[in-house]
Amino acid sequence: MIDLIQNTIDGVMIGSSYGLLALGFTLIFGVMRRLDLAYGPSIMIGAYFGTVLYLYYGAGPLAVASAVVLGAVIAGIYVERLCFAPMKAGAAIASMVSSFAIWMQLEQAAILFLPRHTYPFPPLATTAPFELGPFLVRVDHLIMLVCALALAAVVHIALYRTRFGLALRAIIGNPVAAHLVGINVRAAVLLAFAVASAVGGAAGFLVLAVDQQVTPMFGMWATLKGLIAMMIGGLGSVPGAVIGGLLLGIVEANSQWYFGPQIRDLVAYVVLFAFLVVRPQGFLGCEPELAMSPRA
Amino acid sequence: MMTIAGLLHPRRGSIRLAGNQLVGLSPARIVAHGIALVPENRLVFPQMSVRENLLAGAYQRKDKVGIDADLERMYARFPRLNERNEQLAGTLSGGEQQMLAVARALMSRPRVLLMDEPSLGLAPLIVAEIFNIIRELNRDGTTIFLVEQNAHMALQVAHCFLLMEQGRITFRGMPGQLAEDEVIQRAYLGTRRATG
Amino acid sequence: MDDYLIGVLSNIGVISFVALSAYLLLLTGEISFGQQAFFAIGAYAAGIATALWGWSLAAALVWGAAVSGAAALLVGVPTLRLHGLYFAIATLAFAEMVRILFELFRYQISIDGELTGPNGTDGFRNIRYIFDHNIDAFQFLLLIYSLLAAAVLGFMLLERSRLGVVFRMIGQDETLAELQGIPVARRRVLAAVIAGTLAGIGGGLYAHLTTYVEPRTFDIMLGVHSLAYGLIGGLGTALGPLLGVLIDIGLLESIRALAGYRMIIFGGLVALLLIVRPRGLLDEMVVHKIGWGWQRVSLWVRRSSLKSTGKSA
Numbered sequence: 140m141i142d143l144i145q146n147t148i149d150g151v152m153i154g155s156s157y158g159l160l161a162l163g164f165t166l167i168f169g170v171m172r173r174l175d176l177a178y179g180p181s182i183m184i185g186a187y188f189g190t191v192l193y194l195y196y197g198a199g200p201l202a203v204a205s206a207v208v209l210g211a212v213i214a215g216i217y218v219e220r221l222c223f224a225p226m227k228a229g230a231a232i233a234s235m236v237s238s239f240a241i242w243m244q245l246e247q248a249a250i251l252f253l254p255r256h257t258y259p260f261p262p263l264a265t266t267a268p269f270e271l272g273p274f275l276v277r278v279d280h281l282i283m284l285v286c287a288l289a290l291a292a293v294v295h296i297a298l299y300r301t302r303f304g305l306a307l308r309a310i311i312g313n314p315v316a317a318h319l320v321g322i323n324v325r326a327a328v329l330l331a332f333a334v335a336s337a338v339g340g341a342a343g344f345l346v347l348a349v350d351q352q353v354t355p356m357f358g359m360w361a362t363l364k365g366l367i368a369m370m371i372g373g374l375g376s377v378p379g380a381v382i383g384g385l386l387l388g389i390v391e392a393n394s395q396w397y398f399g400p401q402i403r404d405l406v407a408y409v410v411l412f413a414f415l416v417v418r419p420q421g422f423l424g425c426e427p428e429l430a431m432s433p434r435a
Numbered sequence: 436m437m438t439i440a441g442l443l444h445p446r447r448g449s450i451r452l453a454g455n456q457l458v459g460l461s462p463a464r465i466v467a468h469g470i471a472l473v474p475e476n477r478l479v480f481p482q483m484s485v486r487e488n489l490l491a492g493a494y495q496r497k498d499k500v501g502i503d504a505d506l507e508r509m510y511a512r513f514p515r516l517n518e519r520n521e522q523l524a525g526t527l528s529g530g531e532q533q534m535l536a537v538a539r540a541l542m543s544r545p546r547v548l549l550m551d552e553p554s555l556g557l558a559p560l561i562v563a564e565i566f567n568i569i570r571e572l573n574r575d576g577t578t579i580f581l582v583e584q585n586a587h588m589a590l591q592v593a594h595c596f597l598l599m600e601q602g603r604i605t606f607r608g609m610p611g612q613l614a615e616d617e618v619i620q621r622a623y624l625g626t627r628r629a630t631g
Numbered sequence: 632m633d634d635y636l637i638g639v640l641s642n643i644g645v646i647s648f649v650a651l652s653a654y655l656l657l658l659t660g661e662i663s664f665g666q667q668a669f670f671a672i673g674a675y676a677a678g679i680a681t682a683l684w685g686w687s688l689a690a691a692l693v694w695g696a697a698v699s700g701a702a703a704l705l706v707g708v709p710t711l712r713l714h715g716l717y718f719a720i721a722t723l724a725f726a727e728m729v730r731i732l733f734e735l736f737r738y739q740i741s742i743d744g745e746l747t748g749p750n751g752t753d754g755f756r757n758i759r760y761i762f763d764h765n766i767d768a769f770q771f772l773l774l775i776y777s778l779l780a781a782a783v784l785g786f787m788l789l790e791r792s793r794l795g796v797v798f799r800m801i802g803q804d805e806t807l808a809e810l811q812g813i814p815v816a817r818r819r820v821l822a823a824v825i826a827g828t829l830a831g832i833g834g835g836l837y838a839h840l841t842t843y844v845e846p847r848t849f850d851i852m853l854g855v856h857s858l859a860y861g862l863i864g865g866l867g868t869a870l871g872p873l874l875g876v877l878i879d880i881g882l883l884e885s886i887r888a889l890a891g892y893r894m895i896i897f898g899g900l901v902a903l904l905l906i907v908r909p910r911g912l913l914d915e916m917v918v919h920k921i922g923w924g925w926q927r928v929s930l931w932v933r934r935s936s937l938k939s940t941g942k943s944a
Contacts, residue, residue, distance in 0.1 A: 174716060176855065225906045232662060233909035236862040237902045239855045244898030251891055302494070309491050312480035318442055319474060321466030321495040321543060359851070370720055405731045412724040416709045419717045 145274050146392040152280035153349075154388020155287035159342030160365030161372060161380035162291060163335035169311040169375045170331045173231045177218045177238040179362030180245040181336055182343040185210030186353045187249050189344065190258040200261045200348060207347075208340035214245060215336025219329055242358065250355050257354050260347040283345045288381070290341055294334075295377045307331055311375060339365070367411050373424020382422050386410075436551040436582055440472040441465040452547065466495060469546030475555060477532040479539070481525025485516050488524050488535055492542030502542070509538040512568070530561035537568065547578045554585045566592055586619045598622060637768045641840050643873075643880050644775035648833020649853065650860035650872035651782055655826040657861055658795075659819060660802030661714070664854040665706075665722030668729040669699035669827040671849035673834025675733065675749060678844060681760040683740050683748055688760055688839065695835035696828045702729075703827025707820045714805075726854055733846040754845030758838050775836050779873075782829060786869030798822060863901060865913025874913060 160179075167175050188210030189203040198206070222237040263279035270276070298304035306327045309317040317324050343361060347353045364387070372383020390410055395403040414421055437443045439450055441462035450457040457465055471492075480488050489509055493502045510517035513534045519527060524535060533553055540548055550569070554562040562585065570592045573579050583589035590596065590610040598606040598613070600621055606613060652666040677695030680686040686694070710721050739748035749755040761771055789795040800808040801815055809815050838844050860875030882897060908914060 168716075174719070221902050221906075226909060230905075230909035232657070232858075233862060233905040235662075236855075236859045237905040239859060240898040240901035240905075242898075243894045244902075247892070247894035247898075251895070305487065305491060306494065308483060308487075309480050309494075312482050313478050315442065316474065316478040316480060317491075318462035319440055319466070319472050319478070320491045320539065321463050322491075323461070323463040325461075363851075366720065367724075370717075374716075401731055401734055405728060408724040408728045408731070412721060412728065415713060415717055415721040415724065419713060 141273050142396060143393065146396045147389050148274055148276065149280065150389035150392030151385055152277075152284045152388070153346070153392065154368075154385035155284045155291075155381070156342045156346045156384070157364045157368040157387050158372075158381035158384025159287050159290060159338055159345070160361055161368035161384050162294060162377060163339035163342070164365040164369045165372075165375060165377070165380045166294075166307075166331055166335040166338070168369070170307060170328050171223055171234075173223065173234045174366075175218060175223070175238050176235060176362060177222065177242040177245060178215075178335075178339060178365060179360065180242045180249075180358035181214030181218055182207075182211045182339045182361050183249055183353070183355075183358035184214040184245055185212070185336075185340045186260075186343050186347055186357060187253055187258070189347075190253070190260060190353055193261050194259060198261075200263060203261055203348075204341065204344040207344040208337050211336045211340030211343065212333050215332050215339075216329065217241075219332040223332075224325065224329070242362075246355065246358050249358070257352045260351050260353055262351055263345070263348040277349075279349050283349055286345055287342065290338060291377065291381050294338060297334075298377060303327070303330065367407055369421075370411055371414050371421050373421030376421075376423040379421060379423035386422075436472060436474070436549055439465070439470065439549060440474075463495070466543060466545075469544075470549060471540035471543045471545035471547075472549040473533075473536045473540045473551065473553060475551040477529075477536040479524040479527070479532050479535050481523065483524055484521050485524055485527070485535060486520050488539050489516075489542050492539035495543060505542055505544070509541065512571075513538050529557050530564065533557060533561070533565055534568070537565075537572075541572070541577070545577070547580055548572070550579060550581045550583075552582060552584060554583060554588060562588060584622075586622055587615065590615055590618065632769065634768060637772050639880065639884050641768070641772050641775055643876050644772070644779050645833050645837045645840055646857075646860075646880065647779055647873050647876045648782065648836070649830050649857040650864075650876050651786070651869060652826040652830035652833070653854075653857040654861040654866070654869065654872045655786075655798075655822060655829065657858070657866060658802055659798045659822045660805070661819075662716075662719040662858065663722040663826070664719055664851065664858065665724075665726030666826065666830045666857050667849045667851075667853040668706075668722075668726035669703055669830035670834040670837065670853070671729060671733060671844075671846070672702050673699040673831030674838035674844045674849075675736075675755060675834075676831070677835030678755055678758040678838040679738065679748065681839070682755075682758045683738070683742070688764075688766075691760075691839075692832060692835040695838075696831040699831025699834065700824045700828040703824045704820065707823030707827075711816050711819060723851065723854065726849070727851065730846050730849050733849070752846060754843060754847075755838075756843045758842045758844070760839050762842070771840065775840070778832060778836070782832075783869050783873070790869075794818075794821075859901070862911050863904065865908075865911030865917065867910070867913050867915040867918035871911050871913040875911070 160182075164175070164178055167178065185207040189207035192198040192206045193203050218238060218241055222241055223234050226234045226237075263282045266278045268275050268277040298308060306317070306322045309320065309322055310324055310327060310331075314324065317327075339361070343357070346361075347357070368383040368387045369380055370383070371386055372381065373379035387407060387410075391403050391407055394406040398406075438445050439457065441457070441460055441464070445458060448458075452468055452470065455468060457468065457470075460468070480491060483491070486506070489506055490502070493505065496502055510520070515531055516535060516538060519531065524532065527535060537548075537550070537553070553565050553569070557565065566588050569579060569581065573592070573594075581589060581593065593610055595607070595609050596618075597604050598618060598621060605621065606618075649666050649670045652669065653663055656663045656666075673695035676698040677691040680691035680694045681688060706722075706725050710718055713721055733749070734752045736749050737751050739746045739750060741747075745757075747757050760766075789798070797808070797813055797818055800811070800813065801818060805815055856879070857872075860879065861872040862875070863878060864873060864875030865871030879897075883893065904912075
C-alpha cells in the first residue's frame with residue numbers, strides 16, 4: 140500500500156509535465172485540427188540550446204530554461220511556417236507527413252551538432268528529498284509539480300480572460316466564423332504555435348532537469364507522452380490535458396514499480412487504446428466529430 | 436457572400452465598397468472596412484456562451500465603453516439572447532442562433548450588414564420574427580445586403596432587389612416593378628424562352 | 632546484376648508491401664500509423680513456420696498472411712467507431728503494443744542442438760530457409776516482385792471494380808455511403824483485413840530476406856514512413872506508394888556521401904514537395920492526365936494504322 144501511494148505521488152509529479160506537454164499539443168490541435176508530429180523534436184531543439192548553455196557557459200537553471208523555451212519557440216515557428224501555414228484546407232495528411240519529415244530533419248540536425256549519446260542538464264534542486272510521513276518526496280519533483288500546475292493555470296487564464304484567448308477559442312470553435320468576426324486567423328494560429336512551443340519547452344526543461352540529462356530519444360518521447368496524455372484527458376481541453384497527464388504519470392509509475400519498464404510502456408498504450416475504443420473523447424474532451432479527418 | 440467576406444477568391448471582377456477595392460484583402464481587413472456577414476447556417480461558436488459570441492463580434496473594436504453599451508443594446512433588441520446570456524451557443528435553437536449571428540455581426544458596427552439566407556431551416560413564425568428585425572435594423576440606419584431564397588418575405592422588406600437566374604442577374608429594380616409571381620417564377624423556374 | 636543492387640531492390644520490394652497496406656486504408660479515408668504491426672506479425676509467423684516447424688516457404692507465407700489478416704480483423708472491429716485522429720492514434724497504440732509484446736515473446740525450440748526462435752528483444756535469428764534450400768538472392772528478388780506485381784494488379788482491378796468505388800465512397804463521406812445502402816462497417820473491416828494481409832505477406836518475405844528480425848525494426852518510424860510513401864509518391868495510383876519507397880530507399884543508398892545530412896536534406900525536400908503537391912507526385916490529377924494522354928495516343932495510333940492499311944468502305 141505504501142508503495143502504491145509512493146508511486147502515485149511520484150507519478151503525479153512527473154505526470155504534471157506530461158500534462159504540460161499534452162497542453163501544448165492540444166492547443167496546436169485545437170486551432171489547426173492537424174497533428175504536429177514535430178512537436179517533441181522542436182522541444183528537443185530547445186533542449187539542445189539549453190544544454191549548450193549549461194555545458195559551455197555554466198549557466199544556471201533559469202537561463203537554461205529560457206534557452207530551452209526560446210529554442211522550442213523558434214523551432215515551433217519553423218515547423219508552423221513550413222508544414223502548416225502553406226497547406227490549403229483538405230491537406231491535413233500532407234501537413235502531418237510534412238511535420239514527420241521535419242521531425243526527422245530536426246532530430247538529425249540535433250545529433251549532428253551534439254553527437255554524444257547524452258548531455259547534462261542542470262538540476263532543479265540540490266537539497267535532499269524530505270520525508271512526508273512514510274513517503275519520500277523529492278524537492279525537484281515538487282518544484283516541477285508546482286511550476287507545471289502554475290503554468291497550466293496561466294494558460295487557462297490566458298485562454299479565458301484575454302482577447303487573444305478569445306480569438307483562440309473562437310478559432311477552435313469555428314474557424315470560418317472566426318474569420319468573419321475579423322480575427323486575423325493566420326496570425327493567431329502562428330502565435331498559438333509559439334505559445335504551445337513555449338509551454339512544451341517549459342515542460343521539456345522540467346523533465347530534463349529532473350532527469351539531469353537529455354538524449355536524442357527525447358524528441359519522440361515527448362511527442363508520444365504528450366499525445367497519449369492529450370488523448371486520455373480529452374482533445375481541446377486544458378484541464379483535460381492536465382488530468383490526462385497526471386493519470387498517465389500515475390499509471391506509469393505504478394506499472395514500472397510492479398512490472399518493469401516494458402510493461403510500463405505496454406500498460407500506457409493499453410490504457411490509451413481502451414480509452415479510444417470506449418470513450419474517445421477522454422475525460423473532458425469534446426465530441427469525437429471534432430477530430431482530424433483526411434479532408435480537414 | 437463568402438467571396439465578399441474574403442473567404443473565397445473570385446477569378447474575375449472586382450468588389451468595391453465606397454470606392455475601395457475589396458478583392459484580395461484578408462477577411463479581417465474586410466471587416467475593418469465595415470462589412471459584417473451573417474453567414475448561411477449561422478456558424479456560431481458552439482462552446483462559447485452567448486455573451487462571448489457577442490464579444491467576439493466586437494473583436495476588432497478597442498472601445499470598452501462602446502462595446503458594453505452595444506452589448507446592452509443587443510440584449511434589449513433580442514430579449515431571448517438576454518435570457519440565455521451565459522448559455523453555450525451550441526445549445527440554442529435555430530432561431531436563437533440566427534438572432535445571435537445577427538447580433539454578433541452588429542457588434543462590429545458595420546457599414547454594411549450582409550445576410551446570407553437568414554430564413555434557411557427556420558419555422559415560419561421565427562422567419563417572420565427575423566424579417567421584422569431586418570426591417571427594424573434597416574429603419575434604424577443599417578444598410579443591409581440580403582441574399583434570400585424566400586422571395587416573398589424578401590420583397591416585403593427590400594428597397595431594391597436583384598433577381599438572379601442561373602447565376603446571372605436578370606433584373607434590377609424595386610419591388611412592385613415586377614409582379615411578385617413573376618419574380619418567383621423566374622427565380623425558381625426560369626424565364627420562358629421564345630420558341631422558334 | 633550485382634549483389635548490392637539486388638539487396639537494395641529486394642528491400643524496396645518488401646517495404647512496398649507496408650506502403651501499399653497504409654495506402655489501401657487511406658483510400659477508405661483512414662489514416663493508419665500501425666501497419667508495421669502486421670508486417671511484424673507476418674514476419675514472425677512466417678519465420679517460425681519455416682525455422683521452427685519446417686514448413687515450406689509458400690505455406691509459411693500463406694500462414695504469415697493469414698495470421699496478420701486475423702490480427703487486422705481483431706483490431707478492425709473495435710476501432711470501427713473511430714475516425715480521423717482517433718483512429719490514427721488507436722492504430723499507433725496497437726502497433727506499439729504489438730512491438731512491446733514481441734519484446735516479451737519467447738518461443739525457442741532446440742533444432743540440431745541449437746536454440747532457435749524468437750527471443751524477446753534479442754530478436755529472431757537464423758531464418759535460414761532460402762540458404763538451406765539454395766535459393767539465390769536473384770530468385771528471391773523475382774519472388775518478391777512477382778508477389779508485388781500481383782498485389783499491384785490487384786489494386787488496379789480494385790480501382791475498376793465496384794468494391795473500389797465503394798471504398799472511395801466510404802473515404803469521401805461515410806454517412807452518405809451508408810445512406811446508399813453500403814454496409815460501411817463490413818467494408819471497412821474488409822479493407823482493414825486486406826491491408827493487414829498485404830503487410831503480412833511483406834513481413835514474411837522480409838523475415839526470409841534478412842534472416843533476422845527484431846522488434847525494434849517495427850517501430851513508429853516504420854509506420855509513419857509507410858504512410859509517408861503514399862503521400863510522396865502520390866495517392867492517385869497504387870504505383871504512388873511504390874514510387875515513394877523507391878525515392879526514399881533509393882535516395883538513402885545513393886546519397887551515402889552526405890549520410891550525415893541525408894535526413895536534413897530529404898526532410899526539407901519532402902516538406903517542400905508537400906506544399907506544392909499535397910497529394911504526392913502521382914496524385915489523382917496527374918494520373919487522370921496520364922490516362923487521358925494515353926487515350927489520345929492510342930486513339931492516334933489506331934487512326935494512323937487504319938489509314939496505312941487503307942480505309943474500309
